[in-house]
Amino acid sequence: MFANARAYWQSGKDKFLADLMKFLQIPSISANRELDDISVMQAAQFVVKQLNEIGMQNVKLHTASLLEHPLVTADWLHAGSDKPTVLLYAHFDVQPVDPVHLWKSGPFRPEVRDGKLFARGAADDKGQLFILLKALEGFLKTSGKLPVNIKVLFEGEEESGGEHIARYLKANSAALKADAVLVLDSGMYAPGMPTIATGLRGLICAKVNVQGAAGDLHSGEHGGAAPNAAQGLAEILTALKTPTGRVRIPGFYKQVIAPTKLELASWAKLPFDEEQYCRQELGAPALIGDKRYSVARRRWALPTLEVNGIAGGYAGEGFKTVIPASASANVSMRLVPGMDPEKVAADFVAFVKRVTPPHVRSEVEIISQAPAMVVDTANPYIQAAADAFKQIFNAETVYVRVGGSIPIAADFQAVLGAPVLITGFTLPDCNLHAPNENLDLANFYAGIETIGAYFANVGKMRS
Amino acid sequence: MFANARAYWQSGKDKFLADLMKFLQIPSISANRELDDISVMQAAQFVVKQLNEIGMQNVKLHTASLLEHPLVTADWLHAGSDKPTVLLYAHFDVQPVDPVHLWKSGPFRPEVRDGKLFARGAADDKGQLFILLKALEGFLKTSGKLPVNIKVLFEGEEESGGEHIARYLKANSAALKADAVLVLDSGMYAPGMPTIATGLRGLICAKVNVQGAAGDLHSGEHGGAAPNAAQGLAEILTALKTPTGRVRIPGFYKQVIAPTKLELASWAKLPFDEEQYCRQELGAPALIGDKRYSVARRRWALPTLEVNGIAGGYAGEGFKTVIPASASANVSMRLVPGMDPEKVAADFVAFVKRVTPPHVRSEVEIISQAPAMVVDTANPYIQAAADAFKQIFNAETVYVRVGGSIPIAADFQAVLGAPVLITGFTLPDCNLHAPNENLDLANFYAGIETIGAYFANVGKMRS
Numbered sequence: 001m002f003a004n005a006r007a008y009w010q011s012g013k014d015k016f017l018a019d020l021m022k023f024l025q026i027p028s029i030s031a032n033r034e035l036d037d038i039s040v041m042q043a044a045q046f047v048v049k050q051l052n053e054i055g056m057q058n059v060k061l062h063t064a065s066l067l068e069h070p071l072v073t074a075d076w077l078h079a080g081s082d083k084p085t086v087l088l089y090a091h092f093d094v095q096p097v098d099p100v101h102l103w104k105s106g107p108f109r110p111e112v113r114d115g116k117l118f119a120r121g122a123a124d125d126k127g128q129l130f131i132l133l134k135a136l137e138g139f140l141k142t143s144g145k146l147p148v149n150i151k152v153l154f155e156g157e158e159e160s161g162g163e164h165i166a167r168y169l170k171a172n173s174a175a176l177k178a179d180a181v182l183v184l185d186s187g188m189y190a191p192g193m194p195t196i197a198t199g200l201r202g203l204i205c206a207k208v209n210v211q212g213a214a215g216d217l218h219s220g221e222h223g224g225a226a227p228n229a230a231q232g233l234a235e236i237l238t239a240l241k242t243p244t245g246r247v248r249i250p251g252f253y254k255q256v257i258a259p260t261k262l263e264l265a266s267w268a269k270l271p272f273d274e275e276q277y278c279r280q281e282l283g284a285p286a287l288i289g290d291k292r293y294s295v296a297r298r299r300w301a302l303p304t305l306e307v308n309g310i311a312g313g314y315a316g317e318g319f320k321t322v323i324p325a326s327a328s329a330n331v332s333m334r335l336v337p338g339m340d341p342e343k344v345a346a347d348f349v350a351f352v353k354r355v356t357p358p359h360v361r362s363e364v365e366i367i368s369q370a371p372a373m374v375v376d377t378a379n380p381y382i383q384a385a386a387d388a389f390k391q392i393f394n395a396e397t398v399y400v401r402v403g404g405s406i407p408i409a410a411d412f413q414a415v416l417g418a419p420v421l422i423t424g425f426t427l428p429d430c431n432l433h434a435p436n437e438n439l440d441l442a443n444f445y446a447g448i449e450t451i452g453a454y455f456a457n458v459g460k461m462r463s
Numbered sequence: 464m465f466a467n468a469r470a471y472w473q474s475g476k477d478k479f480l481a482d483l484m485k486f487l488q489i490p491s492i493s494a495n496r497e498l499d500d501i502s503v504m505q506a507a508q509f510v511v512k513q514l515n516e517i518g519m520q521n522v523k524l525h526t527a528s529l530l531e532h533p534l535v536t537a538d539w540l541h542a543g544s545d546k547p548t549v550l551l552y553a554h555f556d557v558q559p560v561d562p563v564h565l566w567k568s569g570p571f572r573p574e575v576r577d578g579k580l581f582a583r584g585a586a587d588d589k590g591q592l593f594i595l596l597k598a599l600e601g602f603l604k605t606s607g608k609l610p611v612n613i614k615v616l617f618e619g620e621e622e623s624g625g626e627h628i629a630r631y632l633k634a635n636s637a638a639l640k641a642d643a644v645l646v647l648d649s650g651m652y653a654p655g656m657p658t659i660a661t662g663l664r665g666l667i668c669a670k671v672n673v674q675g676a677a678g679d680l681h682s683g684e685h686g687g688a689a690p691n692a693a694q695g696l697a698e699i700l701t702a703l704k705t706p707t708g709r710v711r712i713p714g715f716y717k718q719v720i721a722p723t724k725l726e727l728a729s730w731a732k733l734p735f736d737e738e739q740y741c742r743q744e745l746g747a748p749a750l751i752g753d754k755r756y757s758v759a760r761r762r763w764a765l766p767t768l769e770v771n772g773i774a775g776g777y778a779g780e781g782f783k784t785v786i787p788a789s790a791s792a793n794v795s796m797r798l799v800p801g802m803d804p805e806k807v808a809a810d811f812v813a814f815v816k817r818v819t820p821p822h823v824r825s826e827v828e829i830i831s832q833a834p835a836m837v838v839d840t841a842n843p844y845i846q847a848a849a850d851a852f853k854q855i856f857n858a859e860t861v862y863v864r865v866g867g868s869i870p871i872a873a874d875f876q877a878v879l880g881a882p883v884l885i886t887g888f889t890l891p892d893c894n895l896h897a898p899n900e901n902l903d904l905a906n907f908y909a910g911i912e913t914i915g916a917y918f919a920n921v922g923k924m925r926s
Contacts, residue, residue, distance in 0.1 A: 031779075031782075031783065033780070033781070098777070160782065161781070161782055203683070203784070205784070212747055213747040214746025214747070215746070217745065218867060219769045219797070220664060220666070220797055220865070220866045220867025221762070221865075221867050222762065222866065223762070223767035223769050223866060224761035224765055224767045225740075225750045225751065225752050225758045225761050226745050226747060226750065227747050227748070227749065227750070228751075228769055228770055230792070231770050233697070234697040234698075234700035234773070235697075235701045235706070237694060237697035237701075238698045238700075238701035241694065243698070282680065282685065282689050282690075283676050283677025284675055284677070284689060284690050284823075285690070285821065285822055286690065286822040287689065287690070287822065288689070288690050289688050298687035299684065299685065299687050299688050302687055304682070304687045306691055306694070306786055307694045307775075307776065307787070308682060308776050308778075308786070308787070309693065309775060309776030309777040309778035309783065309785075309787065310693045310697070310774065310775045310776065310778055310787075311773065311774055312773050313770065313773065313793070314771060315771075315772030315791055315792065316772075319771070319793060319795070319830055319831075320771060320793075321668070321769075322772075323771070324770070324771070327773060329693070330778050330783070334686050334687075358748065358749050359747065359750065359751045360747075361748055402684075403681075403684045403685070403687065404684050405683055431678070432681045432684065433679065433680075433681045433784075433785055434678050434680070434681075434785075435678065
């Protein structure tokens, strides 16, 4: 069954690429919530069509409201009641594309260069969603069945912090019950190095709004007496961190559970050149952060606070000499195991209030919050994936944590009580969330075979 | 001669108002630079027609290019070579009218309510330009001559930072030579309180650009190690000032020439309610600035540094958890007498470099720089104006400074070497640059008589 499917995957590469390019042409940016922008819905419909064509069953598109993006579910449950059921997760929405002038080819005009497919969503996550579809297709088209029972839950607002899927999961936990969950939304630590994520950081997103005078003022007439909201915001943001990047909110690091000795030992063995990372990969003058900890530990196992955006007054072409009445910042915090999002959010709100200069007002809006999670590597579904990687990539799997956040992964673990396998096939230079996002095509094809091998391995287990 | 003119002004009020209302119906917004918008040109032609009708000579309309708004010049030089020559300045362009829904009557449908004429340009500066025209008309219609020699230079792009007039002034300094310049583009400190501006602050405009990594980064993946340009910019802006708003650039205050004791004594006598200014006029929680100095001194006679705008990363609707690679701020400094713009600009550049955190790069671009100016109140042309105010308003003139900048006033002083009288008849509630701009009609009529009295007073002086 696997051998036939593998032949199908190996002979179908050109078609898979052509179909993926069509999928990537849909500009499904979920941050756009204008009622007349139907791109995310079009991407959902594309996925529905694919699921039906490859032979999945009960394919459904779920719309909660016009202001939320849709979910897509499907299943195929005929492998036998003694076989495990795996729930597959990926998302078909993408990040915005600004600054668009830095893209070498249009973000929604997929183009192959040097063995990589460039387009917004190629890596995150439409390309990986496609890997799942094609892995399923290989079995269904060659054997008319799958080696395991499969449930599918794909979403359309992962990149914009939508809560549709979390509500749906809670309301439909019985229908979504599975023995394991596969979240295909991360990547490989290095080319040729299969990687499974054993932990994700949590995330709090907040907006800090600062107000000075009631309206913008003439900076000549009132400068020297009137408060400046942009200056006030700068002072608040500065007060949040030490010059080396340590977060100043009292107790911020207190609940942090340190990584295990085994994890630390494993990370220390990973290939990493700090100078190369700073200068080549980031193109930065220097790194920030607490030098007592390794860069890996800072990125994976310590909490952060980052300003994601600032705006206020006039900063465009030309000059407008106003004293801005208002200014705002998007601020997010990455949480690690041990940290309670509710408490951290409350501490953040209180600290911003405390460091707000007396001549301006500030207001904090908590947009979303999700805890960190850790996965126990001892479970057999993780082993089945490591075996599949070994089979296709001929390499041992490394276990890392992910600095990013996939809130739904923690929800899967909490609501379904099933082990969550977080993995993927993107490479470090895939330009996630940035211009020139790309997917390595060799990894795309090997990814399909690996996921197929994983299904075959799980099919040998008992539910 | 003055008595006859005065009778003309007093009997002509209705006609003056009707003519001004026609002038105000022309929507001469100079920020509009579409080639098919001829409103500013129509306003210029209206002024040309008026100048010809009242008997001024050599009336000319000057167009430099289709992308610049016109100037209007005229003269009447038959008062005698022993009489002084006064150059009159005002502008016939206006500010944009947004937000237009806040206007009680249309911005270009002049309407009288409660003794005030409401329309865009009523106060700034078409109404005041009209005061000059009617003052001249009174003499020319009743005596066929003026008590002084007059040159006129009116412009059409004051509100949009045009440089046509500055170039024209430099290229025609001999033709524009005058013993004094009258700039009628400011206002009265309070109703019934004649006001002459004895100083204007200078202005340096600069852009501060901060760069962290080469491109925006995923804040989960790289947060804790990668530098953040928005955070770096916030830290730079914070380092520029103390929490109470004192500028930290070494030597920033060193060259400042303090106001004279006379000025300080005069300002202390001005009616001013700090609480009302802060809460009602600005709508702010508190004022900033060095409490050792009065609010007047902070606004008029101390230099400032203000952030006029900030931008970086994503701060729009929704959320994008990036670490911004770049961030920028528009920063302007108001200069007071004694400060050398070249030196202040160089000090600013050096200080920004010094306070730039090591993990980001910064770059400062100086956009423009202009020095402050002060007018010596001891000159006889100022006294002639104060006498005229006394005569018509029966009140002593107060001498204030203006926190803003009128670059052409400094240019007049520098290029023509003539004393510049900066005054006007608008009131604090005239809604300059805002909805419901208005001109107090009693001040309009008294303004015509005052300018007439000023011409008569100067006519008694020797050139």
